Amino acid sequence: MGNKTRLNKELGLFDVFAISTGAMFSSGFFLLPGxxxxxxxxxVFVAYLVAGIMIMxxxxxxxxISTALPRSGGAYFFLDRSLGPLMGTIGGLGTYFALMFKTAFAIIGIGAYASFFWEVPVKTIAIMATLFFMGLNLVGAKKTSGLxxxxxIFLLVVLGTFIVDGLYNIFFTDRVDIPGINDHFDPFFTDGFEGVIITSGFVFVSYLGLTQIASVAEEIKNPERNIPLGMLLSLIVTGLVYVLGVFVMVSVIEPSxxxxxxxxxATAVKKLFNWLPGDLGAYLMTGAAMAAFASTGNAGLLSSSRYPFAMxxxxxxxxxFSKVNKMGTPYAAILLTTALILLFILILSEEGIAKLASTFQLFIFMLINLSVIVFRNSKIESYDPGYRSPFYPWMQIAGIIISFVLIIYMGWMAILFSAAIVLVAVLWYRYYARLKVKREGAIFHWFALLGKYQYPDIENEFMTILKEKGLRQGDPFDQTIINARIVxxxxxxxxEALVEEVSEVFSTEMHVDKDVLVKEFYATSPIEPALVIPGVSILYAKNxxxxxxxxxxxICKNGIRKPVSKGAISSEDYIKVFFFLVNSSEESRQxxxxxxxxxxxxERDEFLEEMLRITSHREMKEFLLHNERxxxxxxxxxxxxxETIGKALKEVKYPTDVLVALIERGGETFPPHGNxxxxxxxxxxxxxxxxxxxQLFDRFVRLNKDKDKENGKALN
Incomplete structure (x- = not known):
């Protein structure tokens, strides 16, 4: 993938939390509870709790899937690579429109709340807000996430204060304008268990922003940590705010x-915040509502624009639509998404569109849960998630059943709407995309285990993603380089003789079967740089x-003739640098x-020339380790x-998170010990x-330079 279609990794853990949380606090808190x-x-507050559990x-x-395949496009990319491009098209177009509908609805909310204070047309404010968010998105995801x-932060401060003040007044004061706790809670269930389930389906939309983070996974730093942790923190915080906040509303507002x-x-806050002068409390809550709708609209435009980009x-x-500008943002996709959202703002006014959009989102959740089962059963080794879902596959089966049940409760209009989106996507794929696409999903690898067709190129793509993700914390790569034998x-x-000799060395050192290693080294490798970088070959084995x-x-400067192959391409080359790597069979993904x-x-520039030029084994290992570490x-x-000359290494005080890995002495290199x-x-x-x-660089290199300068001045 070229840099012109690659997005910058700018988003950290709090950005993940903010995008996910900000996409949820709008209609879910300020409109739907009543x-x-x-x-x-x-x-009703129990229904919010149940809905939060059901989305887990x-x-x-x-x-x-996001930690295994951090790519823009979210549901589209997951479904395309698991179930194939047809399902990817259905998921991509459907989720794209569903997100835009909800984004348009949220931005209209900004205009609606603004009209409480100023006599301005609602849709005019909404259009201006949309254009403002478009400008932010064109500048970059980091700028967008900054807003x-x-x-x-503003939302959480206001809503947190609302909850604390509400709970204090409900349980610890005797105010006559706030009725007793039993007055508004009898009967607690007005329609039994079925009523709670129906309500959970109705408020389920309040949590859908939780999954929007998947569409910007490619732009997240350290996705294997930040995605699951950010989503979990967002669910906990949002769930607490929903349950406690709605409990306060139920407690202080008359049921009818x-x-x-x-x-x-806004109604509840009129009975609270009495410690603030005048109507300041109402102004604060209205401002929080506007911030909520703005955050949902901003996050919605950010995430939905990644769907046409990824497709x-x-x-x-x-x-x-796959091109990015100098800021690293997909400008064409952002402009298209903005234009469509503006169109929806102008022609749509019914709030029910959010319910229709959410029905399709539930359908997508069914397929995503199925995708995890498909990926796991495909046995593709380069599918390497940094986070694995607990209670597999029962968690996924439960998710499929939950989505199916909630769709039924959404009603026929919502089901027909979802069917219409599926039909449009199928027609788009049949008459536009099918002739351009030559890939299949991971499900074909599952079929391959049953003797059916397999699509090998998906492994190569997953390997590319794995390469971009880099090493995982705890992978002993540096230590392996330090301990490497160089010949x-x-x-x-x-x-053939070289493979025999190398296998013999490994066999003696590790007490493993030499013939097994030889066979593994001879196996055709999907990782063979020799066709792209002449003179270099990587061979590996597991045992x-x-x-x-x-x-x-x-290292062989004269070169050793070796057959090389990659896919259907094969040739022969004189290899001058060989890497032989052996791992445990249990650590194939590592x-x-x-x-x-x-x-x-x-793949570094002039790699081969540098390797052949270096004579010191220490310098060669440093060249391979070369980074900021x-x-x-x-x-x-x-x-x-x-000053450390003559001391034992264990007596030298270095920072606790560094290691003296190698010492070169008299032309020989060895790993030291404490003595x-x-x-x-x-x-x-x-x-x-x-x-x-x-810190060590400042201590050893810069201090010495300063010392040399001072000595120079003294001599002059």
């Missing part, structure tokens, strides 16, 4: 009034008896991550680091966390 109480009465299977499934963070109230939070990259949409071959040898990764590097990191290294220090008399005595002219290779390495 209407929902018509179905179940004062137990979809959340866990989306978190798993989102402000919205969410509450059931028909379109602004229950365009896969040729399901015209090619122009400079001067004698002539053929490829049950291996307890830690091990690497051998063979091996793929380490191999992907090796490929990143060998290491520094080289030579112990010279008179220098800052020279190793440091000697003059030793060259130390230190690896560790970037912050501590930067």
């Amino acid at each position: 209407l929902a109480s018509q179905y179940t009465g004062p137990s 299977p979809a959340m866990f499934s989306i978190a798993e 989102q963070n402000i919205f969410v 009034e509450f059931a028909n109230d379109l602004a229950p939070a 365009s990259r896969d040729t399901l949409f015209p090619a122009g 400079n071959l001067e004698r002539k040898i053929n490829f 049950d008896g291996v307890d830690h990764p091990s690497l051998q590097i063979i 091996q793929l991550r380490m191999l992907s990191r090796l490929i990143d290294i060998v 290491y520094i080289t220090v030579q112990l010279l008399p008179g220098s800052v680091q020279g 190793t005595i440091l000697q003059e002219n030793d060259v130390l290779t230190i690896i560790g966390e970037p912050r501590s390495i930067a």
